[in-house]
Amino acid sequence: MVTVLGLTCLLCSAILGGAYVLTKEPIDKAAADKTKQAVSQVLPHFTEVEYNEEGRYYTAKDADALVGYAIESTTVGFGGALSLIVGVTPDGVVYNTSVLSHSETPGLGAKCTTDQKFMSQWKGFNPAVKKLSVTKDGGDVDAITASTITSRAYALAVENALNTFNKIQGGQDNE
């Protein structure tokens, strides 16, 4: 009885160990591809990208010239964590945003990944000109219909990303 159970477990762990080793490379590659794609979605053309673990942002460069920062930012939406990646060019203007992961309601808040009208307003969003909060709160961000909470969370995530950007910039000025 013990032998059979023990042998089964041993055999199964051996199989899984092997499978883990074999699939590790493609899994890592898939994850790396995904972040690279996310970064290239929110920033103009770049050749090199470097990740800052502590600040959770990527620095993108095109032949040594700074293209911008892709900053990860997480807030709480309607259904749980809402993670964005926000591309900010060196002049402090948002280039584009993209959702990394979310758990919003399908058909309502989840539209933050498909609603063209909502998504396109982030392209070239200049925080010096526009107010970063939804129109209901007196800002300049058009919320997704029937998904104000998600839209608020989205705006807050962009705001946090811009704060991170200012911190990065501030740190460099002091050097």
Next chain:
Amino acid sequence: MSKFKLITEGLVKNNPTFVLLLGMCPTLATTTSAINGLSMGLATLFVLVLSNMAISAIAPVVPDKVHIPVYIVVIATFVTLLQLLMQAYTPAMYETLGLFIPLIVVNCIVLGRAEAYASKHGVVESACDGLGVGLGFTCSLTVLGLVREILGSGSVFGYNFIGGNDGMLAFVMAPGAFLCLGYLMVLFNKFLKKN
């Protein structure tokens, strides 16, 4: 029983979703669109066929007292294998189905077939049985996903036909899942009884 009949049995007469009402959790949760339902069905099919084969092969040497733990370990191995493979080669699908892939371990269809069929039959018959029940599950989930996608988002396999994405939202959410499943079940059993 012929191999072919074994397969159609799982597909129609013992359809796991519409007749046996097994595995309701992934059925209701993952069928927000046809492609999601299809993927979930295929993932379960993969585990079902392999675990049925493995269990029918080892059943004669497994003592009665530990057969459930042994079966669970075997099933869990195949599920983890599937999880690693999906993560490596279909990362987008893995993300959509998320938690429901590891949860195949506790899907009562898989353990149910292992216990009720595979442990008492040969490897080939068990594979056919797994294939039949797996296909039954896949078809049901795809149909359910298709109906919910048409009503809820106005699209078929991601192809939008109403222009814009304003379908009847309720069908994408949980209440719609229950409603659709109920009506499909009624229709399925009506036709089954007629024939």
